[in-house]
Amino acid sequence: MGRTEQTKKRRQKGKGEGKPDLLAPARDPSFRQPTHHRSPRPVKPQRHAAILDLVRIQRIPSQEVLRERLAERGFEVAQATLSRDIRELGLIKMPDEDGGSVYTVPAHVTDPTPALSRLLPALYLGADGVGNLLVVKTLTGGAQPVAVAIDWQEWPEIVGTIAGDDQILLILREPEHLPEIVRRLEELAGG
Numbered sequence: 001m002g003r004t005e006q007t008k009k010r011r012q013k014g015k016g017e018g019k020p021d022l023l024a025p026a027r028d029p030s031f032r033q034p035t036h037h038r039s040p041r042p043v044k045p046q047r048h049a050a051i052l053d054l055v056r057i058q059r060i061p062s063q064e065v066l067r068e069r070l071a072e073r074g075f076e077v078a079q080a081t082l083s084r085d086i087r088e089l090g091l092i093k094m095p096d097e098d099g100g101s102v103y104t105v106p107a108h109v110t111d112p113t114p115a116l117s118r119l120l121p122a123l124y125l126g127a128d129g130v131g132n133l134l135v136v137k138t139l140t141g142g143a144q145p146v147a148v149a150i151d152w153q154e155w156p157e158i159v160g161t162i163a164g165d166d167q168i169l170l171i172l173r174e175p176e177h178l179p180e181i182v183r184r185l186e187e188l189a190g191g
Helices: 003-013 044-057 063-072 079-089 116-123 143-153 175-189
Strands: 092-095 101-104 124-130 133-138 158-163 167-172
Touching: 044 063, 044 079, 063 079, 079 143, 116 124, 116 143, 116 175, 124 175, 133 143, 133 175, 143 158, 143 167, 167 175
Parallel strands: none
Antiparallel strands: 092 101, 124 133, 133 167, 158 167
16 A cells, blocks of 8 residues: 555544534635634724723723723723823823722813923924934923824824934934924924
């Protein structure tokens, strides 16, 4: 008996009654894998609105509870993303009547989007760039919220932002956009 015949016999032997043939779908040209359609992922503004709604109507004592409530609404979110959302929205923890603490929305927060016109006058120190790269300098700790606010503006001249603690790198589509972006930032900063 040749090697090919031995292989065929082993395969036949493994197809005993009650044992599923796991390779059958691969051998059947008419077999189609089921397709799973996922709805598009919720975008940040929708998630922020859901967070604000939850915090306003429910007692949310921790990030984990907030993550669970968001998941119930269809927003699967990582802990790091949730921490960033909480910071961007300006949520604060306040003592509650049970001796614990809960997240609350400060009275001044009505719009979940960070307003660049509110942030720049307080945080902007200057900007300098070369080519299509612009570095925006802020007070310590100001780079993240300012970068988020710039991203929310969706200025078509900006490809993206990278923020550290007190500096933001703006990547522009074209070097010619640099003077216009600096002008807009300084105008919003009140300079």
